[in-house]
Amino acid sequence: MIAIIAAVAAETALLRQSLSPCEVRRCGARELFLGSLFDQKVALLHSGIGKINAASAVTALLETFKPEAVIVTGCAGAYPDSGLEVGDLVLASEEILADEGVLTPQGFIDFAALGFPLLEHGGPLMEQRFLADPQLLAEALPLIETAAIKAGARLATGPLVTVSTCSGTDQAARAMVQRTAGIGENMEGAAVAQICRLYEVPFLELRGISNRVENRNLERWDLPAGAKIAQRALMAYLKGCHPPQESA
Numbered sequence: 448m449i450a451i452i453a454a455v456a457a458e459t460a461l462l463r464q465s466l467s468p469c470e471v472r473r474c475g476a477r478e479l480f481l482g483s484l485f486d487q488k489v490a491l492l493h494s495g496i497g498k499i500n501a502a503s504a505v506t507a508l509l510e511t512f513k514p515e516a517v518i519v520t521g522c523a524g525a526y527p528d529s530g531l532e533v534g535d536l537v538l539a540s541e542e543i544l545a546d547e548g549v550l551t552p553q554g555f556i557d558f559a560a561l562g563f564p565l566l567e568h569g570g571p572l573m574e575q576r577f578l579a580d581p582q583l584l585a586e587a588l589p590l591i592e593t594a595a596i597k598a599g600a601r602l603a604t605g606p607l608v609t610v611s612t613c614s615g616t617d618q619a620a621r622a623m624v625q626r627t628a629g630i631g632e633n634m635e636g637a638a639v640a641q642i643c644r645l646y647e648v649p650f651l652e653l654r655g656i657s658n659r660v661e662n663r664n665l666e667r668w669d670l671p672a673g674a675k676i677a678q679r680a681l682m683a684y685l686k687g688c689h690p691p692q693e694s695a
């Protein structure tokens with residue numbers, strides 16, 4: 448089974464239309480949609496926006512199921528100089544927890560530099576970056592590249608940054624790029640990646656660009672366009688990838 452997590456229902460409407468059958472079950476405090484998509488068994492969950500919702504949703508899921516992979520989807524903002532525009536695609540090479548640290552007169556100090564582990568699993572994890580599963584990423588890249596070309600969209604692969612306070616100024620966006628080398632920003636990905644690491648479940652993240660990260664101007668945002676391209680590309684991936692081995 449492949450688990451798909453998005454923040455809100457609008458980010459999975461197309462996926463749910465194609466899900467057959469579409470059985471609705473409880474998963475902790477949330478609804479879980481179970482069915483098949485292109486011969487892949489899929490469990491689909493809406494976490495709600497932000498890291499707390501995302502961590503709680505994926506924890507409830509992984510306490511009940513042992514999926515072969517967890518894929519995060521939805522919208523993201525494109526950082527300056529990423530080459531990405533609204534309607535493009537981003538596949539995360541890694542996820543970065545960008546808020547956890549201390550802002551000092553000398554700049555931001557992350558938890559690793561402070562000496563606090565964010566995760567104790569097989570020893571302390573002294574970093575706040577979580578890699579996408581290399582095998583999933585290698586399989587997904589060509590399939591999503593093809594989907595992007597068909598849709599006339601660009602695809603970029605690189606670090607995605609997870610924040611609680613979104614960057615609503617050009618200055619904040621540039622500072623975040625300088626600090627993280629990220630190509631885009633979201634509010635859930637790193638939380639899901641951290642919990643996947645804890646449960647040793649492969650993690651992948653594919654998002655559609657809904658906005659540039661810049662001086663806040665909602666007239667330039669297009670959340671439906673970001674959600675649509677991400678779902679189209681995710682469907683192309685599910686259609687083309689090998690069904691995962693069922694775990695015992």
Ligand SMILES: O=C(O)c1cccc(C(=O)CC[C@H]2O[C@@H](n3cnc4c(=O)[nH]cnc43)[C@H](O)[C@@H]2O)c1
Binds near residue numbers: 521522615632660663
């Ligand atoms: O009203 C605003 O200025 C505003 C700023 C950032 C995010 C929002 C949302 O409504 C969050 C939507 C949802 O989509 C992801 N997302 C999309 N663009 C961004 C972004 O530039 N920075 C952070 N997250 C973004 C996020 O994962 C949320 O789930 C509104």
